[in-house]
Amino acid sequence: MKITGAEVFVGGPKKNYVTLKIMTDQGIYGLGDATLNNRETLPAKYLTDYLIPNLIGMDPRNSEDIWQFFYRGTYFRRGPIAMAAFGAIDMALWDIKGKLANMPLYQLFGGKSRDGAMTYAHATGADLPDLMDSIAHYVEEGYQAVRVQCGIPGMPTASYAVPEEKGENKHYISDFSGIRPKVEIWDTDKYMRYMPDALMEIRERFGPDLKILHDVHHRLTPREAAQFAKEVEPARLFWLEDPTPAEDQDALRMLRQHSTVPVAIGEVFNSIYDCNKLIENELIDFIRVAVTYAGGITHVKRIVDLAGLHHVRTGFHGAPSHSPISMAAQGHLNAWAPNFGIQEYLVLGTPECDALFPSDHRMENGMFYVSDAPGLGVDFDEKEVEKYEYVAGSHPVVRLTDGTMWDY
Ligand code: KDG
Numbered sequence: 001m002k003i004t005g006a007e008v009f010v011g012g013p014k015k016n017y018v019t020l021k022i023m024t025d026q027g028i029y030g031l032g033d034a035t036l037n038n039r040e041t042l043p044a045k046y047l048t049d050y051l052i053p054n055l056i057g058m059d060p061r062n063s064e065d066i067w068q069f070f071y072r073g074t075y076f077r078r079g080p081i082a083m084a085a086f087g088a089i090d091m092a093l094w095d096i097k098g099k100l101a102n103m104p105l106y107q108l109f110g111g112k113s114r115d116g117a118m119t120y121a122h123a124t125g126a127d128l129p130d131l132m133d134s135i136a137h138y139v140e141e142g143y144q145a146v147r148v149q150c151g152i153p154g155m156p157t158a159s160y161a162v163p164e165e166k167g168e169n170k171h172y173i174s175d176f177s178g179i180r181p182k183v184e185i186w187d188t189d190k191y192m193r194y195m196p197d198a199l200m201e202i203r204e205r206f207g208p209d210l211k212i213l214h215d216v217h218h219r220l221t222p223r224e225a226a227q228f229a230k231e232v233e234p235a236r237l238f239w240l241e242d243p244t245p246a247e248d249q250d251a252l253r254m255l256r257q258h259s260t261v262p263v264a265i266g267e268v269f270n271s272i273y274d275c276n277k278l279i280e281n282e283l284i285d286f287i288r289v290a291v292t293y294a295g296g297i298t299h300v301k302r303i304v305d306l307a308g309l310h311h312v313r314t315g316f317h318g319a320p321s322h323s324p325i326s327m328a329a330q331g332h333l334n335a336w337a338p339n340f341g342i343q344e345y346l347v348l349g350t351p352e353c354d355a356l357f358p359s360d361h362r363m364e365n366g367m368f369y370v371s372d373a374p375g376l377g378v379d380f381d382e383k384e385v386e387k388y389e390y391v392a393g394s395h396p397v398v399r400l401t402d403g404t405m406w407d408y
């Protein structure tokens with residue numbers, strides 16, 4: 001069996017999804033997602049200029065050897081652009097393997113460990129009452145777990161994932177369009193004074209069962225994170241996400257010495273070497289890597305297995321930039337993983353998105369159920385994608401009140 005060709009498509013409703021299609025001499029094709037939010041053209045170019053010419057003629061069934069060929073053969077290893085490109089190839093090869101076996105992917109991993117996978121929604125608000133409305137909306141939709149973010153009184157601008165105006169609190173997606181980034185002004189003291197009590201008010205309003213998650217988006221120093229973690233303990237969070245900048249694997253030691261709050265990290269990691277110390281030293285509780293830019297199913301499965309040895313559960317990244325293809329890949333891993341924790345799930349789910357990526361996977365009451373279709377179980381409509389143009393975007397940048405650059 002041989003790979004005969006591959007094509008990359010960039011486009012989608014409100015998102016520049018990067019979709020890879022690999023064709024074979026047996027008529028079976030596979031799909032992969034290489035969407036690197038706000039830098040989408042780069043993995044696309046890496047694929048078309050370097051990787052696809054090498055793929056032609058390879059046997060698509062040898063997904064492990066092909067992964068090693070690209071990873072080891074690159075010399076300049078890792079990094080989100082390369083790992084997103086390798087990841088898309090890997091997903092597509094697994095898709096082909098599943099179609100050849102006539103089995104859904106979770107069967108090839110070892111079968112189902114659960115029927116549905118719990119997901120969490122993003123609740124947000126310009127202020128705390130606005131956030132409370134947003135949480136109530138998702139609870140009513142059936143979610144058992146909700147991530148909560150809100151505006152901080154006195155903060156000069158809205159901060160991470162928070163709208164400027166009240167009322168935009170349902171299915172809110174930040175607008176990242178434009179090459180010049182928006183500037184957010186951040187005040188650590190105000191945040192640390194306000195947020196612990198706000199989280200406690202949320203716990204009191206929604207009771208003991210709601211799983212409450214909160215994302216600090218890498219903004220605290222190790223000492224501040226330790227103090228913050230201690231102060232939010234009474235709210236009994238399901239997780240505290242990215243309290244410190246992700247590059248520093250030792251940053252969580254101090255937090256761990258002072259608090260038992262569960263910690264989640266890893267949405268910006270792109271290899272096992274970014275998190276092996278965190279996992280082996282049991283400094284985290286949830287690993288947030290994504291198949292999209294952590295080298296695909298082959299590499300992420302390796303991380304999941306290492307995590308399982310150290311009581312670390314999965315909580316894969318699932319921001320709206322992940323296309324239904326990578327979310328399906330994660331859906332199959334979630335169905336199988338003995339150490340599954342939770343899945344962030346923000347696929348647009350609009351009729352336009354469903355038309356571009358038809359599938360029978362379904363969301364019900366905040367739970368994700370994978371279909372039994374062979375492979376990934378998602379298709380891609382090449383005619384539909386022609387409707388969309390690439391729109392360049394940038395993540396915001398963050399400055400402290402005196403102008404100093406900080407972490408987004
Ligand atoms: O592209 C960046 C987003 O994916 C990120 O800001 C989202 O922190 C995020 C999350 O938890 O989904």
Ligand code: MG
Pocket residue numbers: 215217241242267
């Ligand atoms: Mg996050």
